[in-house]
Amino acid sequence: MPINEQIRVPELMVIGPNGEQMGVKKLQDALTLANYAGLDLVLMNSNPENAVGKIMDYNKYRYEKNKKQKEA
Numbered sequence: 367m368p369i370n371e372q373i374r375v376p377e378l379m380v381i382g383p384n385g386e387q388m389g390v391k392k393l394q395d396a397l398t399l400a401n402y403a404g405l406d407l408v409l410m411n412s413n414p415e416n417a418v419g420k421i422m423d424y425n426k427y428r429y430e431k432n433k434k435q436k437e438a
Contacts, residue, residue: 368409369424370397378409378417
């Protein structure tokens with residue numbers, strides 16, 4: 367999953383840290399929002415026509431994902 371500066375789409379639908387839709391934003395605006403929140407912008411869907419990015423703590427997400435895989 368591309369995060370922060372690794373994202374290469376010009377615009378994307380942004381989902382906030384609490385799951386709220388923040389609308390379609392330019393990549394730089396979305397990165398600024400994530401930076402202000404102290405979180406990461408993670409590209410969830412890389413389809414250029416309807417890219418979706420979520421503002422979240424990527425390290426926490428990755429940790430919980432690995433934890434679930436180990437339990438399974």
